[in-house]
Amino acid sequence: MTLQLLQNFKGGRALVVMERSSRECALETTLTKLGVSCHYPSIVDGHAQIDFAALQADRDILFIDGDLGDAVAIEVNPASRLPPVPVIGLVGVEAPSRLKALxxxxxxxFLRKPVHGGAVYTSLFMGINQFLLRSEMHERVQSLEERRRGRRAVLRAVVQRMRDTGLDEDGAYAQLRRESMxxxxxxxxYCENLLSRRAKPPDDTDRIGAPPLQRGHQRAI
Structure with a gap:
């Protein structure tokens, strides 16, 4: 399956983390022309005031000035190494440490400072579509990993079905496959759920007969 590349960014929202005194007019002007609104989170004590829980991956884009140091603290997904929304780094001083931080x-x-209007669309196109591509790849890998783990359940279910029915391996597999469909x-x-149901202890609530006598409550003879 080929990822459908996003080319129109109208309706997007850019959160630009920069010092107000160093706003890039070309960045805001170009984003506005592309239909992307521009917002500047407040920076208090060196930290950008951003509600990450309210961000939406299909709308929001973070532009982060690498020269601000640790102004933004994002919880990156440890498996995919992706942030909650696309991040585009604004680069002034091309020091390896600052590039690494971004x-x-x-x-x-990345977008080089001072920003030139002609470079904004390319940076936006690459940043968002690379984010979408990596997100899709991560989801596919996770799905394949889950199915790989599930294969163990299939093998166990096939063996159990062979014991229960006397079918051979192919017959037991085909039967389970029909049931799952x-x-x-x-x-x-389906096999995981089947094994889980078989592993549950029997329900004793419907057993007939009086409950066992407790010490101190013996019946009189």
Missing amino acids: VNLGATS GARQYLEL
Whole structure:
């Protein structure tokens, strides 16, 4: 499956983390022309005031000035190494330490300062689409990993079905596959649920007979 590249950014919202005295007019002007609104989070005691829980990956883009040091603290996904929204690094001093810091924040594109209007669209295109591509790849890898783990459940379920029915391996597998299709579930998930149900202890609530006598409450003979 090929990722549908995003080319129109109208309706987006850019959060630009920069010192107010160093706003890049070309950046804001170009973003506005592209239909992207521009907002400047306040910086208090060296930290940008951003509500990360309210960010939306399909709308928001973070522009972070690498010269501000640790102004932004993003919780990057440890597995995908991606931030919650696309991050574009604004680069003034091209020191390896500052570039590394932006990469660690999950930046998927960079924009050189002072910003030239002609470079904004390219940076935006690369940053957002690389973010979407890496997100999709991570989801696919996670899905494949889950199914790989589920294969163990399939093997166990096949062996159990062979014991219960006397079918050979192919017959037991085919039977389980038909059942999973009827349940509209992946075979791996169906087998996991099947094994889980078999592993549950029997329900004793319907057992007939009086409850066991407790010490001190023996019946009189």
